[in-house]
Amino acid sequence: MGNKVSSFGKVFLTLGFIFLYLPILILIVFSFNESKLVTVWAGFSTKWYGELLQDSQMLGAAWMSFKIAFLAASAAVVLGTMASIIMVRMGQFKGKVAFTSMITAPLVMPEVITGLSLLLLFVAMAQTLGWPAGRGMLTIWIAHVTFCTAFVAVVVSSRLREMDASLEEAARDLGAPPWKVFFLITLPIIAPALMSGWLLAFTLSLDDLVIASFVSGPGSTTLPMVVYSSVRLGLSPKINALATIIVLLASTGVLMAWWLARRAETQSVKLPTHH
Amino acid sequence: MAQSNQAMLEIRQVSKLFSGVAAVKEVSLSINKGEIFALLGGSGCGKTTLLRMLAGFENPSAGAIFIDGEDISQIPPHKRPVNMMFQSYALFPHMTVAQNVAFGLKQEKRYINKEIDDKVSELLGLVRMQDFAQRKPDQLSGGQRQRVALARSLAKQPKVLLLDEPMGALDKKLRSQMQLEVVDIIEAVGVTCVMVTHDQEEAMTMADRISVMHEGEIMQVGTPSEIYEFPNSRHTAEFIGSVNIFDATLTELNPDYSRLSSTDLTAPIQVEAGINAPLGAQVGVAIRPEKIAMSRTQPNVTDNWLTGVVEDIAYLGGHSVYYVKLASGKRVMAMGTNNDRHEQKVTWQDPVYLHWSNTSAVVLYQ
Amino acid sequence: MSWGQRSVISVPYLWLTLFFLVPFVIVFKISFSEMAYAIPPYTELLSWADQQLTVNLNIGNYFYLFTDDLYVRAYLSSIRIAAIATVICLIVAYPIAYTIARARPATRNALLMLVILPSWTSFLIRIYAWVGILKNNGLINNLLMWLGIIDQPIAMLNTEFAVYIGIVYAYLPFMVLPLYTNLMKLDKSLLEAAADLGAAPWKVFMTITLPLSKAGMIAGSMLVFIPAVGEFVIPDMLGGAETLMIGKVLWQEFFNNRDWPVASAVAIVMLLLLLLPITLFHRYQARELES
Ligand SMILES: Nc1ncnc2c1ncn2[C@@H]1O[C@H](COP(=O)(O)OP(=O)(O)OP(=O)(O)O)[C@@H](O)[C@H]1O
Ligand SMILES: [Mg+2]
Numbered sequence: 050m051g052n053k054v055s056s057f058g059k060v061f062l063t064l065g066f067i068f069l070y071l072p073i074l075i076l077i078v079f080s081f082n083e084s085k086l087v088t089v090w091a092g093f094s095t096k097w098y099g100e101l102l103q104d105s106q107m108l109g110a111a112w113m114s115f116k117i118a119f120l121a122a123s124a125a126v127v128l129g130t131m132a133s134i135i136m137v138r139m140g141q142f143k144g145k146v147a148f149t150s151m152i153t154a155p156l157v158m159p160e161v162i163t164g165l166s167l168l169l170l171f172v173a174m175a176q177t178l179g180w181p182a183g184r185g186m187l188t189i190w191i192a193h194v195t196f197c198t199a200f201v202a203v204v205v206s207s208r209l210r211e212m213d214a215s216l217e218e219a220a221r222d223l224g225a226p227p228w229k230v231f232f233l234i235t236l237p238i239i240a241p242a243l244m245s246g247w248l249l250a251f252t253l254s255l256d257d258l259v260i261a262s263f264v265s266g267p268g269s270t271t272l273p274m275v276v277y278s279s280v281r282l283g284l285s286p287k288i289n290a291l292a293t294i295i296v297l298l299a300s301t302g303v304l305m306a307w308w309l310a311r312r313a314e315t316q317s318v319k320l321p322t323h324h
Numbered sequence: 325m326a327q328s329n330q331a332m333l334e335i336r337q338v339s340k341l342f343s344g345v346a347a348v349k350e351v352s353l354s355i356n357k358g359e360i361f362a363l364l365g366g367s368g369c370g371k372t373t374l375l376r377m378l379a380g381f382e383n384p385s386a387g388a389i390f391i392d393g394e395d396i397s398q399i400p401p402h403k404r405p406v407n408m409m410f411q412s413y414a415l416f417p418h419m420t421v422a423q424n425v426a427f428g429l430k431q432e433k434r435y436i437n438k439e440i441d442d443k444v445s446e447l448l449g450l451v452r453m454q455d456f457a458q459r460k461p462d463q464l465s466g467g468q469r470q471r472v473a474l475a476r477s478l479a480k481q482p483k484v485l486l487l488d489e490p491m492g493a494l495d496k497k498l499r500s501q502m503q504l505e506v507v508d509i510i511e512a513v514g515v516t517c518v519m520v521t522h523d524q525e526e527a528m529t530m531a532d533r534i535s536v537m538h539e540g541e542i543m544q545v546g547t548p549s550e551i552y553e554f555p556n557s558r559h560t561a562e563f564i565g566s567v568n569i570f571d572a573t574l575t576e577l578n579p580d581y582s583r584l585s586s587t588d589l590t591a592p593i594q595v596e597a598g599i600n601a602p603l604g605a606q607v608g609v610a611i612r613p614e615k616i617a618m619s620r621t622q623p624n625v626t627d628n629w630l631t632g633v634v635e636d637i638a639y640l641g642g643h644s645v646y647y648v649k650l651a652s653g654k655r656v657m658a659m660g661t662n663n664d665r666h667e668q669k670v671t672w673q674d675p676v677y678l679h680w681s682n683t684s685a686v687v688l689y690q
Numbered sequence: 691m692s693w694g695q696r697s698v699i700s701v702p703y704l705w706l707t708l709f710f711l712v713p714f715v716i717v718f719k720i721s722f723s724e725m726a727y728a729i730p731p732y733t734e735l736l737s738w739a740d741q742q743l744t745v746n747l748n749i750g751n752y753f754y755l756f757t758d759d760l761y762v763r764a765y766l767s768s769i770r771i772a773a774i775a776t777v778i779c780l781i782v783a784y785p786i787a788y789t790i791a792r793a794r795p796a797t798r799n800a801l802l803m804l805v806i807l808p809s810w811t812s813f814l815i816r817i818y819a820w821v822g823i824l825k826n827n828g829l830i831n832n833l834l835m836w837l838g839i840i841d842q843p844i845a846m847l848n849t850e851f852a853v854y855i856g857i858v859y860a861y862l863p864f865m866v867l868p869l870y871t872n873l874m875k876l877d878k879s880l881l882e883a884a885a886d887l888g889a890a891p892w893k894v895f896m897t898i899t900l901p902l903s904k905a906g907m908i909a910g911s912m913l914v915f916i917p918a919v920g921e922f923v924i925p926d927m928l929g930g931a932e933t934l935m936i937g938k939v940l941w942q943e944f945f946n947n948r949d950w951p952v953a954s955a956v957a958i959v960m961l962l963l964l965l966l967p968i969t970l971f972h973r974y975q976a977r978e979l980e981s
Contacts, residue, residue, distance in 0.1 A: 157913060224480065
């Protein structure tokens, strides 16, 4: 393709990365700012981290978000994996089109619509069935499981499609009943995809402001809700400190997962193979 | 070859339709105990579909399958006394070689661990893979993977072993070596074996009997030499090896010989024995290139000869194939061995004569 | 179909029907009721009095949406803003995806990860970062004034411009990923064949690469456009009072005015407007999921 294209590409890529990372970098830098003004440098300080760690409302919300994200991601992995198997392995059945629509639509559905519709469902259910009695952790969890399932299904089904279906047939041929084939063969092979699906669902849940705002009730405030009400009042270095911690956690997590995946890959190609 | 005439596998009138289109049409076969049986045919003829019905991955649309006298048509794959070696080998990538071979045994409650370990090492010994027991499949070469796959499918001592394109994933040189090796192992175990291949050489090398399939139907069943020497249809004759086929009319019918005439030839074709058709019938006459002799001078016979000009020569080392163009425009293949390096060779545009004996030609009715 | 298969299908099927499909039916129903000062704050569609079943279908909410021009303007400007942002996103993302797809395999994964990494950190906080950069005494204005290029701060925060930046910034990975997947599938020998037949590099790109990456462009564009139309956080934090977007209107209708029926009607009309792009996206995605 010639050097012109590749050097143009390099320049563009660099600009793209600057665009993506500079704002985050600035956030991090100003989290160490002495002054309360977020845009004027007034010397190095870590006092905002101290204040953050004493903000019990923030910490409580973070713990709440963390619990919800953990539980929602776990349930979404189960449902999303089942959905992937249905889509990839089960062939045609009545209602399959409706099913795939319900998997793909949540991927793009504007959050305000999802949030409003789920809230109205919960209100209607409480009215007619008496359940869920109040809105809170449970309703947020249900909402998050629902939209995270779609994302997990996309990740897992793409792995499932790559997987050689004859591996499952071979296991059946050797005498394993279908449920055993799933747990002994399919699951270990698609495990990395389940892991990435779980991480994706976890972050999506942790990150959600709009849907949670609709379906939460008194006493169930999540971290994004606290951050939102705090930034509405103006910029605060405490939020910068929080941002720095989140960036740090997320990037170590992702880098570690990536490194593990790389290591597994390089280990398996240690020996020359004929393909 | 350990075979008795007792049928181990019986396929009765089996058909398979995919959304109304028949992939397998009313196939009936009987495969003997200890036999290596090959399903041979071109791409899309339904071989894999038939094999998958034997394994239980597809349900027949009609017909029944019996193993050892028992109807297994309704039994799910994991309960059939049949094991399959997959074309891609389908070795479980997250298990070692030993774990792969042990997988089938572990699905049965009746073995204790020690028994399984013993059986696994015995099987790995059989396929000469004992040194690789702790390797993962992606650390093996193609031929090694194949041997592991074979050991895995033999582990449960199936009544019938199914091989889907067993050499499909190997390169040509390894292929001929593994063909003999696999046959040795299968015969040592004595298992009844059905294999699928589109490679006639592979079928001829490995199988005791071959069935030629075409568009979902069985065209012919027989030993490799029966199929080659006595093809019963144009399709079989053309599919197995190369052949010259003349369109001919039956002109003379006697109990011990018959004559036919072809518009491509000036001399009549004579075949030994009678022909099961009335005078004037239109049939095909097949003659294999290696059964045709070539000379520069006219042979001293009345029947079974032709003349033409050498149009092309394919030098294949041990022998050459000569393409001779007749006056009618038809091209005929003849084979010549290259046994003398300094021989005055026939070359392009040389006029030549071809002739064959009256036992060489085979009459094809369809 | 066996009992086991049936039960595997039924669990996610029932979940999604109950928590994704049924809610829309309820939104539709409530969009025909009237606001009331009660709990829940709307009237029932069916009432039973004097042995008479009355169906109170109130189409006033929809009527209201089309008489008060706030809503019509909000719909139109949402679609316009989302469309422009999607185009910018496509223009920025294409060269990035292209360059990554053409990089060496080892670099490729690292680069792709660098594109995705920011989305693993909080969306809200990434938008918040731009407030500090764009505002009147923010970093850009401070820098430009310090350099002496301007002496009055340029108003960037609380403009449509800021919303474009926000959408492109937040949704860029969603555009890059499908484009990258698509470009990776592109058979390289096609490009070589075109070059071999005498096409100049730009011509190869225009006649082979670009048309063959159409599916990726559509998927990426829908992944950006559809959620962007209903976006709330970005217009709220970066767009200011001037920027009208329907997601924000719905939010205010619901949380500030507590008018659930009108909010429902707003949602239903938004959904109708998005039906076509969602179908387009579904067709692409269904092919990806099943084939
Ligand atoms: N699951 C299926 N659904 C629909 N049609 C199928 C299916 N499996 C096979 N077919 C069709 O049935 C016919 C026979 O296919 P089969 O795989 O048995 O061929 P084959 O003889 O194994 O060919 P090859 O040598 O190419 O593997 C083909 O026309 C194929 O398209
Ligand atoms: Mg096949």
